[in-house]
Amino acid sequence: MQNKKNVYLFSEGNAEMRELLGGKGANLAEMTRIGLPVPPGFTISTDACREYFRRDQQLWDELRQEILTALHKLEEKMGKRFGDKENPLLVSVRSGAVFSMPGMMDTVLNLGLNDETVLGLAAAANNERFAYDCYRRFIQMFADVVLKVDHYLFENALEEKKRARGVQYDTELTAADLKELVAEYKQIVFKETKKSFPQEPVEQLILAVLAVFDSWNNQRAIVYRELHKIPHHLGTAVNVQAMVFGNLGDDSGTGVAFTRNPADGTKELYGEFLINAQGEDVVAGIRTPLDIAKMAEYMPDVYKQFTDVCELLEKHYRDVQDIEFTVERGKLYLLQTRAGKRTATAAVKIAVNMAEEGLITREEAIMRVETAQLDQLLHRRIDQETKPEPIAKGLPASPGAASGQIVFDADEAEKLAEEGVKVILVRPETTPDDIHGIVAAEGVLTSRGGMTSHAAVVARGMGKCCVTGCEALKIDLGAKTMTVGEQEFKAGDIISIDGSTGEVFAGKVAMIDPELSAEFETLLRWADEVRKLDVRANADNPDDAAKAREFGAAGIGLCRTEHMFMSQDRLPLVQEMILAKNEEERKRALEKLLPMQQSDFEGIFRAMDGLPVTIRLLDPPLHEFLPNLEDLLVEVTLLKERGNDPELLREKQELLKQVRSLHELNPMLGHRGCRLGVVTPSIYKMQVLAIFQAAAKLIAEGIKVIPEIMIPLVGLDEELRILRELVVETAEEVMAKTGQKFEYKVGTMIELPRACITADQIAAHADFFSFGTNDLTQTTFGYSRDDAEGKFLLHYLQEKILKENPFAVLDRDGVGELVKIASEKGRATKPEIKLGICGEHGGDPSSIEFCHIIGLNYVSCSPFRVPIARLAAAQAAIIHKK
């Protein structure tokens, strides 16, 4: 083991040597290798660390010798000597494990300072205060990390000194003050360790290196590794690097810069710098930094070098770089470079531009854009051009924007929403009791709670916009008012909220629908060439259909028909149909509904001219269309008690009886979906008639209509067989009556475990399967989404019993496995069967990846998520290329 090389100069390594040199060491070596001006240094390998632990934490001669040899080479490179009284070499000593463990292990800066070299540093910097500040910090850091002296002792002394001098900030202390502090610090060290502070730089270095090795096994590092499943035996490397200073005069400086604009993606240097300053000064915010472009004026040569370096870095790393640099006496040093964080807009533009520049491939461009980030581009948002001053600002807890009447109570929210009123639920904070109110509201606003409060988590889960912790609001639930400063709002007043910014506005504010930038369109075009999955949209009306089309949907994958039944003018007819005493009465009501349904479908077919539209026949249980049982009960109780209107009482009692007879203990598992169609075929018959009559009419107008009838909640092949027959008969009727021919498909939603397990039987009657993963998740897990989200599910997510909300991200082990089984069984019976997914998972990238893996034909998602789905499908195709 001892014969092995343990210490590597930065110039001896490269990016591939991560395992030996750790992440940081390999990066520093790589930058050095490609000719970047990195302050020189060397890395003591992870091998050495492991050997050190094998030797029971004892240094061995060979290692010491190797370190000293490397140190000499460093001195040569820097033209400075370690311990030199005139122009001393100082170094930093940092840990650097194979897997990043930020902040878990120790660092010592300015190592090499002692009572003599501090003078040399002062002279070189022409700044005594700076030198003693460095020395003071070094003593504290070294004492803490290496000598295990409690750091609060030093902090106490510092506070004491500031108090004595009557100043508030460290920076107000003079050179003399700091000199005194250095002396006091050394006293503290002596008192605590019974030894003087080590003055010998080489001794300082060796002690620091070993302390960093030791820090691999400090408590917090062990816990971190356990949490992140990093093996304990790996050990850490140690990086020793020459210190450089940006505050040695006007030919020195420091800054940070992005190689492209991280806000909008424009190809331009973006950042700031400070002359004669250290990184800390930028952070402290005492001096205002200059735009990076100004550097061209102050230090033209260095600027030229820097722009060259930026170009080199982008070429080398093939991505936007976020760079920290220091100029020491006219010499540029790069301290760090890493991929730059960017906004979604920038991410898209940069990826497309770089591909166009030939820097990366189109596939790489596709992979560069994080789908999760795109969400912010695809929500409705407040029109920034016309927006008024916000009345308050809270936390941007869930993106999107909404306007509506203020309601302070979840029941009220639900009631108003049922009447078609748009509401914003305003609460000090929400609890699981408010879930139904959140469901009903357009958005949620709370005065308390953070980004992970109940309201925030639940709203994000539901894709509702939400502003939390808006502390400027004073909410009085008793009086039903909300006050902001002087301004008072009552229940029923209109407000608007922007969950992407946290802003709250009085009144209704203009919103704009998201639009795709030219680069985004380009990226999606590239994605379309790669992806295997078709992307359709879930849309129930012509507007949504048009939006979906604009966003590139290949058709409608789920058109729900129940919303069409809910509007004010139709609900009475729907209730008439439900409460019909006989088939005759029911037929009369259905006949009145038929032309309305037909016009719904005409609108959608027209919008989707040439593209397929999958229409799901009525799914929810019929009692959802009837008055609320509890409301009726209260009404009847009061009428009975008052006794003043026996006729109305009788009427309401009769209604209550009917509502009760349709009431279900578990409506989710009740008389709904195709069970309605099988038991009461006349409803489905009306819907299918409406679809085919609409199709026949539009075809006559020259529009291309491709209807696909989807039967929901099939669990028995016999259900589908019966209902397919009904559809086929009706199609033939309409063709005969209208003389128009049309193509159509009949398929089913697979949303019950039994349907998955018996998909081979069901496929015999289906042209397509569309996996309804919302309901499938409910039955597979046995979770009622209405009851679970925000209740025990919240607990499960917080405690990591569940890693993801299975309603947001498809559960691959359980639900996904069932989908896979169903796909295989369905294709075994009918190889040409078309398979898709239309649950909300259809817009989630991880779920889309899964759909790609198991070979579905398409996903269907909400119109605004179509672009995300197109990209996610392409990414999945690239990742799983072979």
Place this chain on the structure above:
Amino acid sequence: MQNKKNVYLFSEGNAEMRELLGGKGANLAEMTRIGLPVPPGFTISTDACREYFRRDQQLWDELRQEILTALHKLEEKMGKRFGDKENPLLVSVRSGAVFSMPGMMDTVLNLGLNDETVLGLAAAANNERFAYDCYRRFIQMFADVVLKVDHYLFENALEEKKRARGVQYDTELTAADLKELVAEYKQIVFKETKKSFPQEPVEQLILAVLAVFDSWNNQRAIVYRELHKIPHHLGTAVNVQAMVFGNLGDDSGTGVAFTRNPADGTKELYGEFLINAQGEDVVAGIRTPLDIAKMAEYMPDVYKQFTDVCELLEKHYRDVQDIEFTVERGKLYLLQTRAGKRTATAAVKIAVNMAEEGLITREEAIMRVETAQLDQLLHRRIDQETKPEPIAKGLPASPGAASGQIVFDADEAEKLAEEGVKVILVRPETTPDDIHGIVAAEGVLTSRGGMTSHAAVVARGMGKCCVTGCEALKIDLGAKTMTVGEQEFKAGDIISIDGSTGEVFAGKVAMIDPELSAEFETLLRWADEVRKLDVRANADNPDDAAKAREFGAAGIGLCRTEHMFMSQDRLPLVQEMILAKNEEERKRALEKLLPMQQSDFEGIFRAMDGLPVTIRLLDPPLHEFLPNLEDLLVEVTLLKERGNDPELLREKQELLKQVRSLHELNPMLGHRGCRLGVVTPSIYKMQVLAIFQAAAKLIAEGIKVIPEIMIPLVGLDEELRILRELVVETAEEVMAKTGQKFEYKVGTMIELPRACITADQIAAHADFFSFGTNDLTQTTFGYSRDDAEGKFLLHYLQEKILKENPFAVLDRDGVGELVKIASEKGRATKPEIKLGICGEHGGDPSSIEFCHIIGLNYVSCSPFRVPIARLAAAQAAIIHKK
């Protein structure tokens, strides 16, 4: 084809030739083959039928020749000639397909009669009336079947004749009347067919044979075959058999007999006979038949021959035979023999006795008893010794017996049952709205409806006793009274019903628990030697546990703990625990519950000394223990309206709020099962403490306790990991505290599709899986049992969309497949894992067979079904022997 033999004398065939000779032909041949005195005859094969259809329904010469040859042989054997004027041979012509199609095809009796032979028959029988009655019937049958003359024409003529003679019954017509009728019938035939009724017997025979061939394709036969999936190409055979007559004098007679007593199984001839009579006379009930034993007096020789024949038949068919016979002039003829239908008691006794006699093997004895039939032996029943006179009798719609207060309304039934009152729901008929009342009642009594009425189907599904169609009851729902004759019963009066007999009694009637006969015990002992599945019982209290043990349960497979929370003295404590404002308050309530739970478990462990007891921790959602939401809402509404008790109002409003906050839209899929244990561990902790403290205490007394803790509703392996830890910690605590060591197991109910699909992960933390197929059926099908049964499920069963109620018979394709997947995955992770089933399917023979097939270790069912399960498990083992 023509060279093949088409006609077989009975003496040329045997039981194996079913495909060629049809079922009836093969049976007649087999009886003839073993030397039984069967009236001779011959069979025209199914081959011939198929050939006939190939020849477009044309007879061919060879077949005609074969028939005539066989007919001559028949004449020789009978010593009678076809068409003989003195002693004519008459024959029957009957269809006989390979698969029985009862009543679907045609039959002609007494063929061979004409205007001359009828005189011979009259002389031979010394009974002119009999001969003309035969002739009249023959003409009608022949005309109907062969000549396609509408039979109502003959019936009209008959009615006309009776009216003219002023008599009511056919039997009152004289020989002269019948002679006239024969003439009129022949007139009808001539008028309808323009031809005389065929007088030539051979022509009659040929026409009849072809008519029977033709009847293979009559409408009702085609429909029947489609319904029963019988191939249409098979064709039918035709049996031509000599007629014999039991009414040719005092040396003739007819009778039916069982070779053993079909009511109790005693080994004795059982049946009745009539001297000088035909089978019809027995049915007509004009003369009282004699006990079969009397035959020894009247015709000792024939009786001796008959008893020999019975012995021979039992030996040959190795089962009790139900025999029809005729004695013609001192000669015994067997007309039919078949396995005798018997009561459950008799079935058991006969099977065991026959095995002991060496007639059948023990395995055959096990297979002989139909498990479905045993049900009647294993319900509580009215004590026949002490029972009073019933007040009325309806249809025995669902077995078992019960006493309770009369209620006329389902809501009322539910309310009283919640208060612990036992009720009998009495309705004219039930509808889906009454389901909750049926659930709540001990039994159901209706005045209308048959064995397949709503009440009957639903009650059988739930295993409730039920009497339907009790038309003697006059029910006045308005007045809430039920009248039987003079006797009036009011709501609240006690009645008793016996669903096995249909009897209704006033007041409470003594009931007896079922007991096993000695033969039943023997049969079950034999079954135990054969079966592979263990049988456990579901029992929640010491009484049930003791009953289970008595019936041979190998342990308790499911001890539910929620019933223990429901009793009057505990409910307030349980509510205190649920409504606790903090963990402190909850702990206090739980501490009070702990000793109560402990004593529950002590009772059960004591009863099950030495046998394992699987205890399921609390499963239902907590709101089930709170007051009903709707009741509270009415209460609060009224308190608010009246405004006279603000304090009570506040209190109730607070309670309503809490009840509402626990309320769930779909409680079946809500916060229950292990989710309670994970979110609020203190409840499970209390239960586990109670279990282990009970165990430690009884072990100290020398009792052997084998507790198995079962965690319900696990869907994520993490849930089980966490709760297993809680159990293990608690066990260690109790062991440390008491100094007692005990063994225990921790397992889970597999009752969610996700648990099945991820059983490999879950098995890592489980010693056993118990499939909770009730809930698994609910989630797999997406059926809420409470909502579905009696509602759409009833429709599905009636329309045969579902072949069986999946809550009664395990759905093999869906639920069963999931159970299979889970078993395979569970064993892949942990080969020694113990697998069982504890849903209601555990007592259903078909489901038990499935459990055997997929190799589970045990089934668990209600105590009274344990014997059925033991037998069913043995039958499954025998059926699937290799």
